[in-house]
Amino acid sequence: MAELRLGPLLRYADGSSATVWVEASRPCTAEVRCADGARGEARTFQVAGHHYALVPVTGLTPGTTTPYDVLLDGTPVWPPPAAAGSPRRFPPSVIRTPHDGDGVRVAFGSCRWAAPPPDEHDPVGPDALDTLAARIAADPDGERPDVLLLLGDQVYADETSEATRRWLAARRDLSDPPGNEVADYEEYTRLYYESWLDPEVRWLLSTVPSCMIFDDHDVIDDWNTSAAWLEDMRATPWWRERLLSGLMSYWVHQHLGNLSPAELAADPLYASVRELPDGTDELRAFACKADADPPAVRWSYRRDFGRVRLLMVDTRAARVLDEDDRAMLDPGETEWLREQALTDRGSYDHLLIGTSLPWLLPHLVHEAEAWNAALCRGERGARWARFGEDLRRRADLEHWAAFPASFTALTGLIAEAGSGAEAPATVLVLSGDVHHAYVAEPVWPSTAPDARVLQLTCSPVHNSVPLSIRIGFRFGWSAAARALGRRFARHGRCERPPVDWRKKGGPWFGNQLMTLTLKGRSARLRLDQAQPNRVLKTVEESTLTPA
Numbered sequence: 001m002a003e004l005r006l007g008p009l010l011r012y013a014d015g016s017s018a019t020v021w022v023e024a025s026r027p028c029t030a031e032v033r034c035a036d037g038a039r040g041e042a043r044t045f046q047v048a049g050h051h052y053a054l055v056p057v058t059g060l061t062p063g064t065t066t067p068y069d070v071l072l073d074g075t076p077v078w079p080p081p082a083a084a085g086s087p088r089r090f091p092p093s094v095i096r097t098p099h100d101g102d103g104v105r106v107a108f109g110s111c112r113w114a115a116p117p118p119d120e121h122d123p124v125g126p127d128a129l130d131t132l133a134a135r136i137a138a139d140p141d142g143e144r145p146d147v148l149l150l151l152g153d154q155v156y157a158d159e160t161s162e163a164t165r166r167w168l169a170a171r172r173d174l175s176d177p178p179g180n181e182v183a184d185y186e187e188y189t190r191l192y193y194e195s196w197l198d199p200e201v202r203w204l205l206s207t208v209p210s211c212m213i214f215d216d217h218d219v220i221d222d223w224n225t226s227a228a229w230l231e232d233m234r235a236t237p238w239w240r241e242r243l244l245s246g247l248m249s250y251w252v253h254q255h256l257g258n259l260s261p262a263e264l265a266a267d268p269l270y271a272s273v274r275e276l277p278d279g280t281d282e283l284r285a286f287a288c289k290a291d292a293d294p295p296a297v298r299w300s301y302r303r304d305f306g307r308v309r310l311l312m313v314d315t316r317a318a319r320v321l322d323e324d325d326r327a328m329l330d331p332g333e334t335e336w337l338r339e340q341a342l343t344d345r346g347s348y349d350h351l352l353i354g355t356s357l358p359w360l361l362p363h364l365v366h367e368a369e370a371w372n373a374a375l376c377r378g379e380r381g382a383r384w385a386r387f388g389e390d391l392r393r394r395a396d397l398e399h400w401a402a403f404p405a406s407f408t409a410l411t412g413l414i415a416e417a418g419s420g421a422e423a424p425a426t427v428l429v430l431s432g433d434v435h436h437a438y439v440a441e442p443v444w445p446s447t448a449p450d451a452r453v454l455q456l457t458c459s460p461v462h463n464s465v466p467l468s469i470r471i472g473f474r475f476g477w478s479a480a481a482r483a484l485g486r487r488f489a490r491h492g493r494c495e496r497p498p499v500d501w502r503k504k505g506g507p508w509f510g511n512q513l514m515t516l517t518l519k520g521r522s523a524r525l526r527l528d529q530a531q532p533n534r535v536l537k538t539v540e541e542s543t544l545t546p547a
Contacts (some may be wrong), residue, residue, distance in 0.1 A: 002028035002072035006196055011257030013209040015062035018095050020055045021257050024072050031071040032057050045274045047252055047283055048185045056261045063099030067092035091140040093206040103519030104305045108149035110432025111460035114195040126530040127462040128511045133200035134534045148208050151432040152215025152356030155191035157182045178238045188249035212254040213312045215356035219246040225398045227321040228389050247287040258301050295330045302340050308518050309348040311340050313355045323377045328406035338413055345422040350518045357399045358431040360440040360455035360501045362476025367485030369401035374492030411499050418449030425521035425545045426452045432459035436473050438506030442499045452545050458514040465509045477503045505540055
């Protein structure tokens with residue numbers, strides 16, 4: 001009999017359809033049955049000995065909340081039965097479908113280490129996703145996100161837990177590279193089991209739709225920092241298998257669920273993998289293509305939630321690393337982003353740009369990254385270039401500011417999308433990565449866009465926040481830091497950024513989530529932090545645009 005190994009994850013949901021992702025223990029037919037009669041089924045596909053299905057559910061009614069069950073070969077496997085004599089821990093998983101005119105509630109964050117078992121000490125404090133699950137479970141009919149955006153570092157391939165290191169040690173000799181980091185596809189599946197079998201997170205992801213995008217730790221810290229970095233990594237014997245396995249596991253566990261049923265139906269790779277008895281070689285060939293020719297593969301995607309448009313942007317695999325033509329996004333990706341932002345602007349009231357790496361950083365950090373980029377491209381000679389490359393890797397200087405032409409292009413696109421008669425009420429850049437939260441607002445030197453433009457950064461969901469980060473980022477916004485940053489810029493002969501900005505809130509430190517409530521042309525922001533007593537404490541709430 002087939003068993004449910006992982007999931008279900010409710011991924012896509014619109015007014016009449018949804019997708020539910022599962023992993024089963026063997027080949028089978030996965031089925032989703034809703035209480036109102038809506039249903040769907042799909043045969044599992046196989047990758048590296050694992051069996052997955054993404055079940056399209058149709059026949060849903062807009063504006064409804066419908067409990068659902070998952071069956072494998074006709075046998076119910078979700079919700080799990082309660083232990084004898086004990087009540088169910090969580091309410092039924094449901095699919096909520098939006099109705100035209102409803103508001104949209106978007107929760108987002110990034111950087112989540114898997115939480116340890118409940119009987120073990122958690123060295124980094126309560127997990128914001130666990131705590132969100134507890135709040136929703138306590139009041140199933142109350143407020144909940146309409147979608148959860150996970151903006152990178154959903155798993156940590158290079159920073160494994162003690163339990164995972166023990167599992168790895170039983171599988172291979174950890175004295176051989178890459179040591180206690182993951183090495184292949186099977187080891188990636190261990191990371192997803194550890195993260196997504198957390199009972200609270202498992203239930204949360206079964207009942208709140210999610211959108212995901214990778215960041216560096218999904219593969220390795222500072223992934224694609226520079227051409228020199230990539231050359232060094234390709235010279236190591238273990239890198240190729242790590243990268244291919246990372247891309248393959250990301251496609252299976254995260255990317256597929258980002259797509260709508262129509263996009264899935266038109267995806268030739270998805271069709272091929274499902275048709276083959278074993279799709280491993282087909283998927284591996286795709287990962288090889290993504291490595292050899294990054295512009296040939298697009299990981300970015302668009303989702304529309306009524307009159308809210310979300311553009312999730314790949315800022316890792318889409319990079320151009322040549323120092324003379326360095327860019328955060330390759331030309332095709334840049335054009336895709338422009339097209340998606342500017343097409344039918346009158347059809348949306350809010351434009352959300354999801355990029356794991358912040359567009360606007362503390363001023364000192366921005367100037368230091370721009371200065372470092374200038375050194376690395378040779379503005380101060382070969383000796384400074386060598387110093388710059390070493391510093392870039394040690395200090396993680398690889399955000400939008402480290403790609404000055406891309407920073408300028410994104411700034412121009414945001415201004416263009418936010419201006420004119422069809423301008424939305426807001427253009428909001430949603431980011432994580434930097435292990436704290438803040439709100440920054442750009443100030444244009446001449447005519448400002450008509451839309452309210454903000455950088456909203458929220459991280460981590462569950463990770464460490466060292467004292468050095470707290471001190472550094474608090475100082476980074478100060479007047480003294482800004483003066484120091486200008487000295488860096490002068491030394492690097494850097495052009496002034498096309499826009500200035502000011503901090504409007506923060507920095508806030510802790511395990512946390514931001515939530516946007518968007519209805520009509522109004523927008524509200526709330527920041528919640530996880531507390532030891534398993535509650536989310538609101539530490540900031542503000543109106544971004546009037547009702």
